[in-house]
Amino acid sequence: MASSFHRQSAANRSATRGSHRVAAIVPLPHHAVVAAVAAAAPSAPAPTPVPASKLIDGKAIADTIRGEIAVEVAAMKQQYNLTPGLAVVLVGARKDSETYVRSKKKACAEVGFDSFGTDLPADVSEEELLKVVEDYNADPRVHGILVQLPLPKHISEKRILDAISIEKDVDGFHPLNIGSLAMRGRHPLFVPCTPKGCIELLERMKVPISGRKACVIGRSNIVGMPVALLLQRRDATVTIVHSKTPDAQRICSEADIVVAACGVAEMVTGDWIKPGAVVIDVGINAKDDPSAKKGYRLVGDVEFEGAAAKASLITPVPGGVGPMTIAMLLQNTLESAQRVAKGESVTH
Ligand SMILES: Nc1nc(=O)c2c([nH]1)NC[C@@H]1CN(c3ccc(C(=O)N[C@@H](CCC(=O)O)C(=O)O)cc3)C=[N+]21
Numbered sequence: 001m002a003s004s005f006h007r008q009s010a011a012n013r014s015a016t017r018g019s020h021r022v023a024a025i026v027p028l029p030h031h032a033v034v035a036a037v038a039a040a041a042p043s044a045p046a047p048t049p050v051p052a053s054k055l056i057d058g059k060a061i062a063d064t065i066r067g068e069i070a071v072e073v074a075a076m077k078q079q080y081n082l083t084p085g086l087a088v089v090l091v092g093a094r095k096d097s098e099t100y101v102r103s104k105k106k107a108c109a110e111v112g113f114d115s116f117g118t119d120l121p122a123d124v125s126e127e128e129l130l131k132v133v134e135d136y137n138a139d140p141r142v143h144g145i146l147v148q149l150p151l152p153k154h155i156s157e158k159r160i161l162d163a164i165s166i167e168k169d170v171d172g173f174h175p176l177n178i179g180s181l182a183m184r185g186r187h188p189l190f191v192p193c194t195p196k197g198c199i200e201l202l203e204r205m206k207v208p209i210s211g212r213k214a215c216v217i218g219r220s221n222i223v224g225m226p227v228a229l230l231l232q233r234r235d236a237t238v239t240i241v242h243s244k245t246p247d248a249q250r251i252c253s254e255a256d257i258v259v260a261a262c263g264v265a266e267m268v269t270g271d272w273i274k275p276g277a278v279v280i281d282v283g284i285n286a287k288d289d290p291s292a293k294k295g296y297r298l299v300g301d302v303e304f305e306g307a308a309a310k311a312s313l314i315t316p317v318p319g320g321v322g323p324m325t326i327a328m329l330l331q332n333t334l335e336s337a338q339r340v341a342k343g344e345s346v347t348h
Pocket residue numbers: 005006007008099100103146147148149150171193194284298317318319320321322323324325326
């Protein structure tokens with residue numbers, strides 16, 4: 001089960017502060033460090049742990065955002081007597097999908113949202129699923145609709161996603177939302193959650209984007225393409241590399257910001273990373289590990305130790321982008337409810 005999608009995260013220091021601080025406070029000559037390490041660990045050299053100052057703590061940042069959302073929800077209930085509502089539709093019984101759906105519903109409860117759920121059998125017909133989506137489209141208690149992907153093979157993902165009312169499309173997957181994202185001077189109603197989470201991590205860590213070179217690895221509709229558009233909107237110079245790109249590693253190694261969303265476990269090794277670059281790892285892959293309780297552990301699309309040795313900041317997996325995806329889903333749902341409360345809702 002090597003589902004790929006995202007996440008990681010961690011610390012509350014900026015990229016520039018992190019790297020400058022190390023340079024300013026630890027001016028030890030290299031040989032002195034080597035000598036000190038040798039004295040402390042005379043036997044097998046243990047891998048140097050990644051310092052906390054390099055970690056982008058996605059879980060902590062997502063917790064902060066969820067706290068901010070809870071405050072807004074309480075205010076909205078007071079002022080407008082309105083509670084944001086999210087509907088999550090799950091088809092079939094994929095273990096990973098069930099886990100994600102459970103954490104989405106839990107997150108809703110924590111910030112004071114209403115959550116609605118429909119679980120359908122894997123052999124449900126496309127028509128029945130469409131009917132569920134249409135009922136949620138018409139339900140005024142529901143401000144966001146998420147149909148958990150992937151869907152079973154016999155159902156057209158396109159047909160289902162296109163049926164979600166654009167003003168409840170909190171995943172931001174509707175072509176009208178993606179189209180607006182791609183056009184200067186336009187503003188989509190919703191930005192897809194994982195790409196939005198990546199940018200939020202960069203911004204909260206005060207990583208400069210404007211004028212920087214960014215490399216996005218992967219061109220999927222849900223992550224690679226929209227995250228590239230978001231970086232470009234913030235005036236980065238963006239290169240997207242993918243499975244058919246000759247010399248992807250060389251291109252990546254020139255980037256100040258790397259977003260890895262290729263869906264291949266630990267593909268991006270340290271030699272892809274320019275010294276001081278900021279690395280956002282969107283991958284989530286299960287890797288066999290007999291020493292782990294479950295027999296596997298989660299790894300990203302980035303080989304963490306090697307990349308961390310070069311990077312100024314890096315997101316871990318888990319605990320990086322993953323928790324941010326859920327926080328951004330809540331934020332999109334809140335924004336949707338706010339539009340309704342203020343009478344700004346657009347009609348489909
Ligand atoms: N319509 C739709 N929208 C989605 O946003 C969507 C989807 N379908 N299908 C599947 C992917 C996957 N996804 C994740 C969300 C949170 C974590 C997450 O919170 N991960 C934690 C925990 C990981 C774990 O322990 O399993 C972490 O990385 O720290 C991961 C993955 C949303 N997806």
